Amino acid sequence: MNNTLIKNKRMLFFIIFLYILYFPLGAEAILTVVPSDAGGYAFDISSSSLASGAGSDFQNTFVSNTAAERLYISDTSGTEEAWSVYIKKSDNYWDDDLVLSAYVSSIGSGEGTVETTGDYQEITDANAVFFTGTGDRDSLTVQFKIRGISISTIEKENYSTEIVYTLADTQ
Numbered sequence: 001m002n003n004t005l006i007k008n009k010r011m012l013f014f015i016i017f018l019y020i021l022y023f024p025l026g027a028e029a030i031l032t033v034v035p036s037d038a039g040g041y042a043f044d045i046s047s048s049s050l051a052s053g054a055g056s057d058f059q060n061t062f063v064s065n066t067a068a069e070r071l072y073i074s075d076t077s078g079t080e081e082a083w084s085v086y087i088k089k090s091d092n093y094w095d096d097d098l099v100l101s102a103y104v105s106s107i108g109s110g111e112g113t114v115e116t117t118g119d120y121q122e123i124t125d126a127n128a129v130f131f132t133g134t135g136d137r138d139s140l141t142v143q144f145k146i147r148g149i150s151i152s153t154i155e156k157e158n159y160s161t162e163i164v165y166t167l168a169d170t171q
Contacts, residue, residue, distance in 0.1 A: 031085065031167035032072040043146055058149045066105040067141040073167065079111050079135035086166040087130035089123045094161050097148040102163070104131050108139035120145050127166060 043062045051059045073083065087102060101120035108114070112135020121130060131140075148154075 029076040029081070029083070029167065029169075030074055031165060032074070033165055034070045034072070035068070043144075045149060057151050060149075061145060061147045062149070064144040066143045068144050069142040069163075071108075071137075071140040071142065071165070073110075073112070073133070073135075073137045073140075076112065076135050079113075081112075082132070082134050082170045084132045084168050084170050085130045086127040086168060087121070087123055088125060088127045088164050088166075090162045090164055091125070092160040092162065093157065094159050095148075095154055095157075097150070097153050098146060098159065099148045100161065101145045101147075102130065103143045103145065104140060105143040106139070106141040108137050108141065110137040111135050112137050114140065123163065130165070132170065 043064070045058060045062065047054070049058050049062070050056045071085070073085075076083070089100060100123045102123055103120045104114070104116040107116065112133050114131055114133040114137055116131040121128070
């Protein structure tokens with residue numbers, strides 16, 4: 001089977017539609033999400049993604065750039081105001097064999113603090129704490145990872161899901 005045929009049969013696109021979301025924290029705090037690419041981040045998986053060339057399966061894991069998204073938390077009441085950022089996905093068209101994870105690749109800067117798990121966290125359809133902190137923070141970066149892509153189990157489709165962040169006051 002030649003590379004062009006594999007590319008045409010097995011090209012998968014994963015588009016994460018990103019929103020700029022504002023959620024109140026206390027009186028006026030906001031969370032702003034800025035994708036690195038207008039319209040969302042896409043994993044482009046084609047014949048060049050094959051583990052060992054023609055006739056082989058796709059590589060097991062695909063990782064975005066380290067700053068696929070930037071998050072900003074602003075207008076808190078100060079460094080003592082505690083908050084949590086929750087993450088979940090809302091599938092447009094998704095296969096259950098695909099596992100999407102997110103990782104806080106940089107805690108950015110600011111007068112507040114940030115605590116993360118320090119590892120990738122699977123994103124599910126249910127809200128889960130992604131990271132916590134206090135006060136204002138600038139330029140936290142998020143990296144994505146996807147696994148479960150296989151020629152034998154995933155149909156050739158365009159799969160997409162929306163990543164939803166929620167900022168909540170924890171005081």
